Amino acid sequence: MIVFDGVEKRFGDTVVLSDLSFTVAPAEHVTLIGPSGSGKTTILRLLMCLDSVTRGTIRVAGQELTGDEKRSRQVRRRIGMVFQQFNLFPNMTVRGNLIEAPTRVLGLSKDEANARAVELLDLVGLREKIDEHPSRLSGGQQQRVAIARALAMRPDVLLLDEVTSALDPELVAGVLALLRDIGETTDITILCVTHEMGFARDFSHRVMMFDGGRVIEDAPPERLFTAPEQPRTQEFLKAVLGR
Amino acid sequence: MFDNLGLIVSRLSEGLSTTVIAAVGGIALTVVLSLVAGLGMLSPVAVLRGISRTYVEFFRGTSEIVQLFWIFFALPALTGFQIVPLAAAILVLALNHGAYGGEIVRGAVQSVPRAQYEGALALSLSSRDRMLRVILPQALVEMLPPFNNLFIQLLKSTSLLSLVVVTEITFIANSLRAALPVSEQLTVYAVLLLMYLVLSLLITAGMRWLERRAAARLGRTRATPRINSRLHKEQAA
Numbered sequence: 001m002i003v004f005d006g007v008e009k010r011f012g013d014t015v016v017l018s019d020l021s022f023t024v025a026p027a028e029h030v031t032l033i034g035p036s037g038s039g040k041t042t043i044l045r046l047l048m049c050l051d052s053v054t055r056g057t058i059r060v061a062g063q064e065l066t067g068d069e070k071r072s073r074q075v076r077r078r079i080g081m082v083f084q085q086f087n088l089f090p091n092m093t094v095r096g097n098l099i100e101a102p103t104r105v106l107g108l109s110k111d112e113a114n115a116r117a118v119e120l121l122d123l124v125g126l127r128e129k130i131d132e133h134p135s136r137l138s139g140g141q142q143q144r145v146a147i148a149r150a151l152a153m154r155p156d157v158l159l160l161d162e163v164t165s166a167l168d169p170e171l172v173a174g175v176l177a178l179l180r181d182i183g184e185t186t187d188i189t190i191l192c193v194t195h196e197m198g199f200a201r202d203f204s205h206r207v208m209m210f211d212g213g214r215v216i217e218d219a220p221p222e223r224l225f226t227a228p229e230q231p232r233t234q235e236f237l238k239a240v241l242g243r
Numbered sequence: 244m245f246d247n248l249g250l251i252v253s254r255l256s257e258g259l260s261t262t263v264i265a266a267v268g269g270i271a272l273t274v275v276l277s278l279v280a281g282l283g284m285l286s287p288v289a290v291l292r293g294i295s296r297t298y299v300e301f302f303r304g305t306s307e308i309v310q311l312f313w314i315f316f317a318l319p320a321l322t323g324f325q326i327v328p329l330a331a332a333i334l335v336l337a338l339n340h341g342a343y344g345g346e347i348v349r350g351a352v353q354s355v356p357r358a359q360y361e362g363a364l365a366l367s368l369s370s371r372d373r374m375l376r377v378i379l380p381q382a383l384v385e386m387l388p389p390f391n392n393l394f395i396q397l398l399k400s401t402s403l404l405s406l407v408v409v410t411e412i413t414f415i416a417n418s419l420r421a422a423l424p425v426s427e428q429l430t431v432y433a434v435l436l437l438m439y440l441v442l443s444l445l446i447t448a449g450m451r452w453l454e455r456r457a458a459a460r461l462g463r464t465r466a467t468p469r470i471n472s473r474l475h476k477e478q479a480a
Contacts, residue, residue, distance in 0.1 A: 048364075048365050049364075050361055050364060050365070069370075073367050073369075076364070076365065076366075076367040077367045079365075080365070081365040083358065083361070083362065083365075085358055087358045087359060087361065087362030087365075088362070089359065089362065089363070089376075089377050089381075090381065090461045090462060091377070091380035091381050091460055091461050100366070100368070100376065101366035101367060101368060104368060104369070104372050104376070105366065105367045105368060105369075132462075133461070133462025134462065135461065135462035135463065136462055149366070150365075153366065153367070
């Protein structure tokens with residue numbers, strides 16, 4: 001489904017990703033962990049065509065990502081992304097945020113898009129907020145709307161970029177429970193960047209440990225969290241888990 | 244001093260409609276030119292950026308009176324084509340103020356957080372929809388206060404039209420001055436000042452109304468400007 005082949009990404013002289021190759025199977029849940037600046041978020045941004053590779057190729061469902069805007073739009077239609085800072089549109093209500101892309105990009109009628117919005121707001125438990133502006137919602141509520149907005153496009157792939165990092169601690173559990181629910185009840189391929197190791201352990205089929213723009217360990221969570229092979233992974237988990 | 248107040252007000256009012264037409268027409272065309280120039284300066288197409296930037300620098304960097312004289316006196320001499328005075332006045336006002344407005348639009352669009360652009364991009368919205376549906380509505384809130392200043396400036400610039408014999412209120416005031424004693428001249432210009440003040444207050448009232456509406460569309464109220472949004476979120480939580 002997703003193939004990275006010899007991908008390198010540089011910003012000026014800084015190498016962010018170096019000779020990166022991996023594949024993600026359909027419906028697989030892959031969590032990317034590692035220290036800040038190790039290139040995890042860059043992978044999601046490359047997949048969403050928000051940045052382009054310096055070298056190598058990325059393919060999503062057989063389509064290679066190039067700098068071509070038309071092709072990028074076709075690929076983006078299959079991918080949903082949830083951002084750390086929500087990125088909801090403040091000039092629209094919750095309903096507006098949810099129906100904008102389905103009507104304008106997928107060509108759904110307003111009634112169809114509205115029905116989909118209501119269904120998704122039921123899923124995230126915010127139906128009563130449908131006509132509110134995002135600024136009237138708490139951070140946790142905004143992030144749940146952002147998840148619903150990404151799902152409204154019925155994506156094949158969902159990218160989650162530190163979706164709980166900007167939330168107050170007491171709001172984190174609700175968002176993670178929602179993501180677990182989505183993971184269990186859909187066959188969406190999910191790539192998740194997170195520092196929530198408990199969530200990564202429960203949610204993922206695979207965990208990839210990044211350091212210095214490379215994958216240094218790639219293993220099922222039960223193995224990576226209990227018996228990491230690489231000293232750097234052991235050091236990182238010790239620091240994050242406090243043991 | 245106020246013996247002829249009624250007459251003075253009545254005579255000046257004869258030019259009021261011309262001033263209002265010049266100001267309203269100038270403002271309408273300024274908005275159009277500002278948007279075209281502002282968005283042109285942000286275009287990915289280099290030629291459009293170049294044309295927009297040239298327009299802004301030329302009309303911002305040359306004297307408004309000289310521009311006015313060019314349209315009224317030099318252009319007809321060069322082309323043999325004389326524009327209707329009031330239409331030419333509106334054109335000059337708009338060309339000049341549109342150059343300043345272009346920078347307001349450019350700055351406001353660039354002040355919208357990049358995350359909003361990326362959010363729209365991630366939803367596959369077209370570049371047109373990204374701009375018209377997401378970025379411009381947010382930029383509008385930032386544009387309105389400086390546009391208020393610009394429109395008031397434009398209103399005051401209508402007084403320059405008296406130099407090219409457009410019969411707006413300043414032109415009539417100058418005509419009255421010649422026919423009245425010094426004590427009455429004071430009244431003429433006092434009434435003239437008041438007329439500009441009232442018109443500018445009307446512009447401000449209209450713009451403040453638009454500001455409130457635009458802010459409400461972003462879910463903001465006067466009590467919860469952007470700086471207090473975090474506090475509001477905590478209350479909502």
